[in-house]
Amino acid sequence: MNPKIASYLRDQAPATPCLVLDVDRVAENYGRLKAALPLARVYYAVKANPAAPILDRLTVLGSSFDAASWEEIQACLEAGARPADISFGNTVKKESAIKAAFAAGVTMFAFDSEPELRKLARSAPGARVYCRILVENKGAEWPLSRKFGCEPAMARDLMVKAAEWGLDPYGISFHVGSQQTQTGAYEAAIARVAMIFTDLKDAGINLRMVNLGGGYPVRYRAEVPEIDAFGDAIMGAMTEHFGNALPEMVIEPGRFMVGDAGVVSSEVVLVSRKSEDDPVRWVYLDIGRFGGLAETEGESIRYAFQTPHDGSEEGPVSIAGPTCDSTDTLYEKSNYRLPMALDAGDQVQLLSTGAYVTTYASQAFNGFRPLAEHYI
Numbered sequence: 001m002n003p004k005i006a007s008y009l010r011d012q013a014p015a016t017p018c019l020v021l022d023v024d025r026v027a028e029n030y031g032r033l034k035a036a037l038p039l040a041r042v043y044y045a046v047k048a049n050p051a052a053p054i055l056d057r058l059t060v061l062g063s064s065f066d067a068a069s070w071e072e073i074q075a076c077l078e079a080g081a082r083p084a085d086i087s088f089g090n091t092v093k094k095e096s097a098i099k100a101a102f103a104a105g106v107t108m109f110a111f112d113s114e115p116e117l118r119k120l121a122r123s124a125p126g127a128r129v130y131c132r133i134l135v136e137n138k139g140a141e142w143p144l145s146r147k148f149g150c151e152p153a154m155a156r157d158l159m160v161k162a163a164e165w166g167l168d169p170y171g172i173s174f175h176v177g178s179q180q181t182q183t184g185a186y187e188a189a190i191a192r193v194a195m196i197f198t199d200l201k202d203a204g205i206n207l208r209m210v211n212l213g214g215g216y217p218v219r220y221r222a223e224v225p226e227i228d229a230f231g232d233a234i235m236g237a238m239t240e241h242f243g244n245a246l247p248e249m250v251i252e253p254g255r256f257m258v259g260d261a262g263v264v265s266s267e268v269v270l271v272s273r274k275s276e277d278d279p280v281r282w283v284y285l286d287i288g289r290f291g292g293l294a295e296t297e298g299e300s301i302r303y304a305f306q307t308p309h310d311g312s313e314e315g316p317v318s319i320a321g322p323t324c325d326s327t328d329t330l331y332e333k334s335n336y337r338l339p340m341a342l343d344a345g346d347q348v349q350l351l352s353t354g355a356y357v358t359t360y361a362s363q364a365f366n367g368f369r370p371l372a373e374h375y376i
């Protein structure tokens with residue numbers, strides 16, 4: 001575990017469940033991304049963790065921001081971000097939110113449909129717009145399905161319309177799915193984008209920007225490729241398809257920026273069995289699906305655990321949260337093993353839980369309060 005977080009947990013003994021996040025580690029991750037992709041502008045995906053200490057630090061470092069709502073835009077502005085450095089990246093926006101963002105000086109907007117483009121033409125006249133396309137999400141442990149993006153042929157037609165309607169047809173975006181473990185996913189998506197650039201050039205429209213989205217993975221239980229491998233694959237594909245006429249590049253990392261900077265500390269509430277001779281123990285924690293661990297849905301994201309008994313004999317476990325809802329079971333099928341000595345009252349840590357946890361917590365289901373947060 002991160003030594004700064006370990007000593008905070010030891011010295012401060014904060015009440016569980018809580019997230020402890022090392023903001024210096026976020027700054028390091030920003031540096032690692034810049035080193036891996038020096039030509040790309042970094043737009044931090046605010047939804048991964050919108051805490052003010054993170055937004056403040058990233059602003060100082062010169063990061064830009066990908067916001068999904070007017071509320072997230074306000075959080076970025078409060079952190080000192082310039083409106084010109086904020087992208088309104090949600091393709092599904094209330095027109096009142098578009099108006100508010102435009103009035104505040106935000107000039108970069110995503111869309112993936114004609115009705116949304118119409119809203120932008122009305123309420124953000126002249127703004128830079130980029131169209132999100134559908135791409136393969138294979139290799140992603142938290143895929144984004146077909147909810148966002150349109151087919152390339154539609155993107156092409158919409159960009160022509162954008163120009164006709166007085167908007168600035170700026171570029172194309174995609175998202176290869178979150179916790180993407182295969183560098184090839186970006187290469188395939190870049191090839192799709194390049195074809196749209198070519199088609200539109202023939203129509204007299206010169207796009208200027210490729211938005212490569214997020215997806216860059218964090219190490220949980222299994223190894224993942226290093227960020228440099230993603231940087232190399234992306235630059236290789238960009239050079240292959242665009243030669244020396246490289247467009248502006250944007251990346252929108254969420255999970256990678258904050259994931260490994262945070263640790264959730266939790267207490268074991270109960271260790272039990274369903275029958276005397278059942279080898280599987282059920283371990284109930286004071287945090288579960290409703291306390292912030294929403295990404296355990298379908299056992300998609302499989303967190304690594306640390307316990308006070310690590311190194312001693314282990315046995316199979318199912319792991320569940322504290323509420324009276326059966327969907328509040330974290331892992332039954334993912335072959336988790338924990339020490340036989342684990343007992344009620346022990347503290348366990350869930351590693352690399354800085355992303356997609358605090359804001360995924362319910363308000364007070366079964367009376368449990370949202371996750372406490374400590375930024376150090």
Ligand SMILES: *Cc1c(COP(=O)(O)O)cnc(C)c1O
Nearest residue numbers: 045178179214215252253254255
């Ligand atoms: C969620 C999201 C991201 C961040 O994705 P990660 O997989 O966390 O890096 C980036 N861009 C958009 C548009 C998103 O919705």
